Amino acid sequence: MNSQRNTEKWGCGKDEPHENGGHGSGSEFLLGLDGGATSTICVCMPLLPFSDQADLPNPPPILGRAVAGCSNHNSVGETAARVTLEQVITEALSKSCADRSSVRAVCLGVSGVNHPTDQERILIWLREMFPSHVKLYVQNDAVAAMASGTMGKLHGCVLVSGTGCIAYGFADDKEARAAGGGPILGDWGSGYGIAAQALTAVIRAHDGRDSQTMLTTRILKALHLSSPDELIGWTYADPSWARIAALVPEVKSCAEDGDQIAHNILVNAVQELTLCVKAVVERLNLCGADGSGSFPIVMVGGVLETNKSWDVGKEVINSIQKLYPGAHLIRPKMEPAIGAALLAWNFLMKESQGDNYC
Amino acid sequence: MNSQRNTEKWGCGKDEPHENGGHGSGSEFLLGLDGGATSTICVCMPLLPFSDQADLPNPPPILGRAVAGCSNHNSVGETAARVTLEQVITEALSKSCADRSSVRAVCLGVSGVNHPTDQERILIWLREMFPSHVKLYVQNDAVAAMASGTMGKLHGCVLVSGTGCIAYGFADDKEARAAGGGPILGDWGSGYGIAAQALTAVIRAHDGRDSQTMLTTRILKALHLSSPDELIGWTYADPSWARIAALVPEVKSCAEDGDQIAHNILVNAVQELTLCVKAVVERLNLCGADGSGSFPIVMVGGVLETNKSWDVGKEVINSIQKLYPGAHLIRPKMEPAIGAALLAWNFLMKESQGDNYC
Numbered sequence: 001m002n003s004q005r006n007t008e009k010w011g012c013g014k015d016e017p018h019e020n021g022g023h024g025s026g027s028e029f030l031l032g033l034d035g036g037a038t039s040t041i042c043v044c045m046p047l048l049p050f051s052d053q054a055d056l057p058n059p060p061p062i063l064g065r066a067v068a069g070c071s072n073h074n075s076v077g078e079t080a081a082r083v084t085l086e087q088v089i090t091e092a093l094s095k096s097c098a099d100r101s102s103v104r105a106v107c108l109g110v111s112g113v114n115h116p117t118d119q120e121r122i123l124i125w126l127r128e129m130f131p132s133h134v135k136l137y138v139q140n141d142a143v144a145a146m147a148s149g150t151m152g153k154l155h156g157c158v159l160v161s162g163t164g165c166i167a168y169g170f171a172d173d174k175e176a177r178a179a180g181g182g183p184i185l186g187d188w189g190s191g192y193g194i195a196a197q198a199l200t201a202v203i204r205a206h207d208g209r210d211s212q213t214m215l216t217t218r219i220l221k222a223l224h225l226s227s228p229d230e231l232i233g234w235t236y237a238d239p240s241w242a243r244i245a246a247l248v249p250e251v252k253s254c255a256e257d258g259d260q261i262a263h264n265i266l267v268n269a270v271q272e273l274t275l276c277v278k279a280v281v282e283r284l285n286l287c288g289a290d291g292s293g294s295f296p297i298v299m300v301g302g303v304l305e306t307n308k309s310w311d312v313g314k315e316v317i318n319s320i321q322k323l324y325p326g327a328h329l330i331r332p333k334m335e336p337a338i339g340a341a342l343l344a345w346n347f348l349m350k351e352s353q354g355d356n357y358c
Numbered sequence: 359m360n361s362q363r364n365t366e367k368w369g370c371g372k373d374e375p376h377e378n379g380g381h382g383s384g385s386e387f388l389l390g391l392d393g394g395a396t397s398t399i400c401v402c403m404p405l406l407p408f409s410d411q412a413d414l415p416n417p418p419p420i421l422g423r424a425v426a427g428c429s430n431h432n433s434v435g436e437t438a439a440r441v442t443l444e445q446v447i448t449e450a451l452s453k454s455c456a457d458r459s460s461v462r463a464v465c466l467g468v469s470g471v472n473h474p475t476d477q478e479r480i481l482i483w484l485r486e487m488f489p490s491h492v493k494l495y496v497q498n499d500a501v502a503a504m505a506s507g508t509m510g511k512l513h514g515c516v517l518v519s520g521t522g523c524i525a526y527g528f529a530d531d532k533e534a535r536a537a538g539g540g541p542i543l544g545d546w547g548s549g550y551g552i553a554a555q556a557l558t559a560v561i562r563a564h565d566g567r568d569s570q571t572m573l574t575t576r577i578l579k580a581l582h583l584s585s586p587d588e589l590i591g592w593t594y595a596d597p598s599w600a601r602i603a604a605l606v607p608e609v610k611s612c613a614e615d616g617d618q619i620a621h622n623i624l625v626n627a628v629q630e631l632t633l634c635v636k637a638v639v640e641r642l643n644l645c646g647a648d649g650s651g652s653f654p655i656v657m658v659g660g661v662l663e664t665n666k667s668w669d670v671g672k673e674v675i676n677s678i679q680k681l682y683p684g685a686h687l688i689r690p691k692m693e694p695a696i697g698a699a700l701l702a703w704n705f706l707m708k709e710s711q712g713d714n715y716c
Contacts, residue, residue, distance in 0.1 A: 022599040074594040114590040178565040183542075184602065186558030200544030207536040232472040235542040236432040239597065244542065279566035352671035 029063070029096065030348075031089065032341025034144055035110030037163045037242055040084050041337040042073040042092040050349045056151055060342060064095030073121070074112040079223050082125050089129065105135035107344035108334055109144025109336055111164065114180065116184055137347050141336060142168040142180070143302075148339025149298030149332035152346040157280050157327075159316070161273060162301035163245040164358035165190035171295075176186050177346040178279040179272075189272035191245030191303045197265045198251045199235065199244070202228050205261075213261040214254040222250050248303060256309040269303070273312075274319040287324045294326040300336070361683035386462040387421070387454065388706075389447060390699025392662055393468030395521045395600055398429040398442050399695040400450035405462050408707045416507055416538035417692050418700060422453030431479070432470040440483050447487065463493035465702035467502025467694055469522065472538065495705050499656075499694060500526040500538070506697025507690035510704040515638050515685075517631060517674070521603040522549035525634035529642040529653075536637040537630075541599055547630035549603030549661045555623045556609045557602070559594065562587050563619075571619040572612040580608050606661060614667040624668055627661070631670075632677040645682045652684035658694070 028047040033040065046062040048056060073081040076327040085108075093099060106126060113119055122138045130136065146158035147166060154170040165187045166180030179187050187193050202219055204210035206228035216228060223234060235244070254262035277297065281287055286295045297320060304313035317329045332339065373621035386405040391398065402422040406414060426446040431439040443466075451457060464484060471477055480496045488494065504526060512528040523545045524538030537545050545551050560577055562568035564586035574586060581592060593602070612620035635655065639645055644653040656677060662671035675687045690697065 025425045074591075112594075115585075115587045118591070176565075178567055179561075180592060181558070181561045181590050184554050184557065185561045185590060186554070196542050196544070200539070200540065203539045203543045204538075208534075208641050209536055227473075232539050232543065233432075233476070236470075237539060275567050283566050331539050 010333050013258065023337065024232065027098070027102060028104040029093075029098045029102055029339045030319045030344045031092065031103055031106040032144070032337045032339065032344060033085070033088070033106070033108040033110070034335065034337035034340055035071040035081075035085075035108060035112075035141060036336075037072065037111060038070055040068045041335065042066050042068075042088040043094045043335075043337045043341055044096040044098060045338070045341040045345075047348075048345060050352060053151055053153055053346070056342070056345075058151060059206070060338060062338065062341075063098070065337070066091035066095065072110060072112040073118075078121075086129060093314070100129070100345050103130060103134050105137065105138065105344040105348050106130065107137040107140045107144070107340040107347065109141040109147075109307050109340045109343070110251045111141045113138060113140045113241050113336065135344070135348060135351070136335045137344060139340070139343065140166070140177070140180070142166045142177070144340040144343060145300040145332070146170070146280050146298045146339070147156045147343040147346070148300070148336050149330040150296060152339070152342030154343075154346070156296035156298065157277055157284075158287060158300065159273060159277055159304065160271075160301045161190055161208045161303035161312070163242045165193070165273065165301070165303070167273075167276035167280045169286060171284040171286050174284055176283040178276040189276060189303075191248045191301075192241040193272070194251055194265055194269050194303065195244045195247035196294070198247060198254075199231055201261045201265065202231060211261065214257060214259040215251065215262055218250045218254055219247060224249065235271050245302075252307065252312075259322040263310070266312060266315075270312060270315045270319055272305075273316045274323070277316075278323060281324060281327075287326060291324060293324075294328065295324075296330050297327050298330045298332060300332060306331070364590055370453045372682065385450075385456070385460060387460055388455045388699045388702045389450065389461055389464040389465070390694065390695045390697065390702060391443070391446070391468070391469075391503070392444075392695035393429040393464040393466060393499060394694075395430065395433070395469055396428055397620045398426045399448050399693065400424050400446040401693075401695045401699050402450045402454035402456060403696070403699040403703075405706075406703060408710060411509055411511055411707075412705065414700070414703075420696065420699075421456070422450045423656075423695070424449035424453065430468060430470040431476075436479075443483065448693060449536075458487070458490050458492070461488060461492050463487040463702040463706050464488065465495040465497065465502070465705065467497050467499040467505075467698045467701070469494060471497045473666060475679045489584055493702070493706060493709070495702060497701065498524070498526065498535070498538070499697070500524045500535070502694040502698040503658040503690070504528070504697070505701040505704070506658070506692050506694050507688040508654060510697070510700030512701075512704070514654035514656065515644060516656040516658065517635055517637055518659045519548055519627075519631060519661035519663065519670070521549050521600045523551070523631065523634065523659070523661070525631075525638045527638035527644060528531075528645050532642055534641040536634040547627045547634060547661075549600040549606045549659075551603035551630070552609055552623055552627050552661065553602045553657045555626070556605060556612075557589055559619050559623065569619065572615060572617040573609065573620055574609045576612055578603060580605065586664060610665065610668045610670075621668070624670060624673075628670060628673045631674045632681070635674075635678050636681060639682060639685075644703060645684060649682060650684050651682075652686065653682075654688050655685050656688045656690060658690060664689070675680060681682065 030045045066088045068084045071084040119138045120315045126136045145260045157169040287293045388403045426442045429439045429442040477496045484494045515527040524535045645651045
């Protein structure tokens, strides 16, 4: 990532003494947090002067960055999630020689924010961690991912497919989302969805319900198992979705080697992901009346990363551009935590300049 | 159930004193256990004289019956599973005025037996609970379910669809199974599978990926929720499959009221269940060379129970009989635990008479 590039310029290295041990009296900071499925990342950015978003330095300056474990309360419970947030914030501020009272705003993008009550609960935790003048924002992690591709501007669509998948869109003051419900609620375009279908295909080939597939030998080898029967015990042993989703590279490599079942699973994932984007674009009318309007699609997550083999992301963008020729792809060069920090800057600026800017 | 019907005749009521506090010196017993997804049932049966299976009393005499919680080690862990087995066995024997040394054989039908290592592990637990002369058998719960429809004889096919689903078949000395892998491995004909698809349909209708469906209002009402968004938190809150599967009646009632999406989900479940049976029948050649051979299909589980609305079991048997006209339906009148006890009798008889009888 480029996130560390400008650290020295802004950092509090031993050779650069600062008044008050920080960045001079009156320095203010923004915190951006990315609460992902497996880790939580916090970055500390100086509060840049409000100006046109296009004038922001790209990449933005990052003073400190810290990483901790998962902070999704749905996965690890409330207590562990709070401890992790405390830890990662403390570390990022310490690395930036900043303290909590010098923070102007915090934006946390976190998975598991599906309902206003989720947002409110997390805001209460953050409120307890910061003085009352600090502005706090909690967003679904997809929103921070979008901001990482648009320098904080919320317009267009973002599609995330990692362990889970979700599409999110913004137009003027409206927003819309599709999918993001988790495995039980059918996120079939996600890494979990792809890999679960591959595991199912192995079982179906084994018991005679479907054709044989290369997935059998590849997946058994990857998991160090000797028979498809053993997959049942393997899936029961640990219900972590990320563990299932980690099999996506096996599916891609089988599809590249000509396995029809693996190919069909990926084609199905492309259709599902396209459908997610379509639902969001149509609800927000992002493509305009004649369907040719221009809008960005930010793509993020392991499933959509460019790769030399079967390229899910490329297929999805091709499929979307057939529907909406004006859609243009953005693959963010900065991490979602920086997106969250830019989002904090954007929200603050919007509040300081009135509601005409988003 | 009829399981208690003959208890008095064989029981150890206060008015019937027995030598040694049991059924007379030398009385021997069989235990049948059904280790289901939500409960474990144990029945104690007197050891009936070996004869033609057709001469067994129907229903067989049951001396004592006990019920405890789940004993699937995959679901509750090994320690809890063992405690539950101990408890239910002790109670059934106590009600029958029998002790462990008077038990001749025990057969446990339990979900989660998918691999020889599962069987071996449970046999070790049982071995610790009984003297060495007691014969012990551990089978997948589907096998006990079949025995409950065939008075212990293992020939033909059994289809179970409750929370999970599985097809099992026996012909001569061969056996075969299909599905039974659990939610991650695609048991789409199960109660879980049907309900998970219905929940997914509600989310898809809500976010614009699919048409509106009656399932939305019916399911939200059943779960006391006010918005589809809240389903995400609901599914995360408790990952129990039985809790999801409990929504099957809502799907059936929506399909009966003409909802196309609910109808399609049930049609898909019928196809999946038919495919499970087909895979087993073909592998065992149960239908004979010309496809018209006669064989029983035992059907068990909440999803397949006769009901006045959309009848999944009836549709499945219609669909199977189109493929195999000689298939005849058996809906067991006795519970799987009694099937397990009959299986113990059958295995014992087979051992005493040589290997020519199954």
